[in-house]
Amino acid sequence: MSKGVLFIDSLTVRYDHRVAISKISIKLDLGKFHVIMGPNGGGKTTLIRAIVGLVPYEGKIEIDGLNMKKYLKKHPIGYLAQRGAQFQSFPLTVLQVVEMGRYHFKESKAVRKKHARQYLNEVKMDSLANRSIGELSGGQQQRVLIARALATESKLMIMDEPLTGMDPRSQSKFYEMIERIKERYSLTIIISSHDVGFTTAYAENVFCINKHLVPHDEAAKLLNDPEIKKIYGSKIRLVEHHHLPSEEKEDV
Amino acid sequence: MFDFLSLPFMQRALLGGEMVAVVAGIVSPILLFRKMSFMSVGISHGAFAGIALGILIGISPMWTAIAFAMGLGLLIGFVSKTGKLSEDATIGTFFAFSMALGIFLIDMSKGYHPDVMGYLFGDLLAISSSDVYFAMIILIIAALWYLFRGRAAIYSTFDEDFSRIVGIPVDIDYYVFMAVASLVTVVAVMFVGVILASSIMIAPAAASKMISKRFSNVTLLSISFGMLAVFGGIAFSFYTNIPSGPSVVFFVTAIFVISLGIKWSKNFVKS
Ligand SMILES: Nc1ncnc2c1ncn2[C@@H]1O[C@H](COP(=O)(O)OP(=O)(O)OP(=O)(O)O)[C@@H](O)[C@H]1O
Numbered sequence: 234m235s236k237g238v239l240f241i242d243s244l245t246v247r248y249d250h251r252v253a254i255s256k257i258s259i260k261l262d263l264g265k266f267h268v269i270m271g272p273n274g275g276g277k278t279t280l281i282r283a284i285v286g287l288v289p290y291e292g293k294i295e296i297d298g299l300n301m302k303k304y305l306k307k308h309p310i311g312y313l314a315q316r317g318a319q320f321q322s323f324p325l326t327v328l329q330v331v332e333m334g335r336y337h338f339k340e341s342k343a344v345r346k347k348h349a350r351q352y353l354n355e356v357k358m359d360s361l362a363n364r365s366i367g368e369l370s371g372g373q374q375q376r377v378l379i380a381r382a383l384a385t386e387s388k389l390m391i392m393d394e395p396l397t398g399m400d401p402r403s404q405s406k407f408y409e410m411i412e413r414i415k416e417r418y419s420l421t422i423i424i425s426s427h428d429v430g431f432t433t434a435y436a437e438n439v440f441c442i443n444k445h446l447v448p449h450d451e452a453a454k455l456l457n458d459p460e461i462k463k464i465y466g467s468k469i470r471l472v473e474h475h476h477l478p479s480e481e482k483e484d485v
Numbered sequence: 486m487f488d489f490l491s492l493p494f495m496q497r498a499l500l501g502g503e504m505v506a507v508v509a510g511i512v513s514p515i516l517l518f519r520k521m522s523f524m525s526v527g528i529s530h531g532a533f534a535g536i537a538l539g540i541l542i543g544i545s546p547m548w549t550a551i552a553f554a555m556g557l558g559l560l561i562g563f564v565s566k567t568g569k570l571s572e573d574a575t576i577g578t579f580f581a582f583s584m585a586l587g588i589f590l591i592d593m594s595k596g597y598h599p600d601v602m603g604y605l606f607g608d609l610l611a612i613s614s615s616d617v618y619f620a621m622i623i624l625i626i627a628a629l630w631y632l633f634r635g636r637a638a639i640y641s642t643f644d645e646d647f648s649r650i651v652g653i654p655v656d657i658d659y660y661v662f663m664a665v666a667s668l669v670t671v672v673a674v675m676f677v678g679v680i681l682a683s684s685i686m687i688a689p690a691a692a693s694k695m696i697s698k699r700f701s702n703v704t705l706l707s708i709s710f711g712m713l714a715v716f717g718g719i720a721f722s723f724y725t726n727i728p729s730g731p732s733v734v735f736f737v738t739a740i741f742v743i744s745l746g747i748k749w750s751k752n753f754v755k756s
């Protein structure tokens with residue numbers, strides 16, 4: 234019934250009884266590039282952390298018909314956390330950080346390093362392979378962490394605001410790379426973003442959350458705003474999704 | 486010059502002391518990078534209450550010290566993990582309590598009053614061969630831990646969430662590490678005493694951190710610094726007749742200060 238999709242059904246996450254996201258239901262086609270949008274505090278990070286199993290939740294998450302928690306036990310995910318503070322001096326090289334993404338592979342150290350180097354190359358950071366991670370700028374660190382996510386060779390890449398701190402050139406390179414690897418390895422990609430321009434141009438599906446899933450027509454109204462179209466062109470795509478039942482009462 | 490090495494009690498002191506340096510060097514970088522170095526202070530004082538209980542009920546203080554240190558180590562670990570209270574507040578509360586309990590228990594053991602100073606400040610020159618065997622067992626445990634869980638520990642120290650996602654059992658690893666670190670602290674307490682154990686658990690790693698940029702080098706260096714300090718400290722104590730525990734700590738501290746100097750001069754040259 235939920236084959237071929239990431240099926241999120243009535244997902245609610247609370248932090249100490251305060252509801253962060255409420256009854257989110259959506260089906261995301263596997264093999265597509267999805268973008269989560271929404272205001273600060275809208276719950277993008279929370280939704281992502283629920284999907285990758287880092288926060289407890291109520292409701293159901295299934296991937297290709299399989300319970301997500303079971304899936305996670307066997308498959309790592311190409312996960313990129315929202316950028317927090319920069320990594321300060323930690324005694325790991327850039328290459329060693331990317332090697333973390335290979336942890337679940339049974340391979341020799343030499344092979345591990347070879348793969349790690351290859352993914353560093355993918356984000357054009359191979360020249361800094363032997364530098365300490367703490368010596369890199371924020372944007373450079375972000376690219377290394379993207380390489381680490383790719384190094385997991387997961388079918389599912391979930392990245393929380395991967396573009397923060399990247400210059401526009403790196404951003405478009407990022408999207409080109411995402412499209413390339415998505416096609417090459419038939420990946421499912423879910424990212425969150427604040428950026429309406431680039432993102433919506435490349436995404437195959439955009440949805441918006443603000444504690445609840447923002448109904449499609451409201452989001453569409455926003456994205457079809459003539460001003461926004463003028464700035465970003467008309468390559469904006471939205472998908473249909475379930476409408477919410479009438480406004481529920483929130484727990485306090 | 487090294488004629489002290491021919492004496493059996495000196496050989497024991499050196500062998501035991503060097504093993505303490507090695508086990509401390511293995512676990513302390515992880516403690517340091519997790520900002521948990523203060524934990525060794527809490528655990529060593531917990532061991533003191535254990536030692537006192539052993540003396541009171543007449544069993545080997547080593548076992549009661551292990552039990553208390555592990556209990557306290559896992560408790561500190563649990564409290565800080567579940568995030569209800571900060572680690573330093575927990576440690577601060579419990580280590581004062583452990584000392585009070587220790588003194589109280591020793592006071593209760595009427596008649597024979599063991600040398601409290603010996604437990605507080607240690608006496609490397611008085612260690613027995615069973616102490617050396619104990620250190621050997623802990624050395625094997627620490628080495629096995631490093632071999633099988635070392636890489637995972639570095640990863641989860643660096644980035645816990647990502648480590649979970651690639652399948653590292655972060656929580657189990659954490660408690661296993663706390664148990665190993667507690668054991669290591671107990672050996673350090675047996676050899677250099679309650680007060681000085683934290684010195685050998687913190688300073689060599691802190692010194693290494695300042696001058697090395699690779700985790701494996703930090704570990705190697707902190708082992709080497711500890712070994713150097715133990716050797717220097719024991720030799721110094723033999724020739725000057727000052728107690729061995731403080732003597733080792735002087736050397737550890739000297740190494741720390743030298744590393745600090747190296748780091749400063751590097752920064753100075755850069756700027
Ligand atoms: N660890 C936490 N403890 C308590 N509340 C939290 C926690 N993390 C997030 N929240 C709350 O949950 C809600 C959703 O936060 P979330 O971080 O998911 O938003 P976001 O859409 O990712 O925002 P941003 O665009 O700023 O990254 C917010 O109201 C926030 O205050």
Ligand SMILES: [Mg+2]
Pocket residue numbers: 277278279315393
């Ligand atoms: Mg966020």
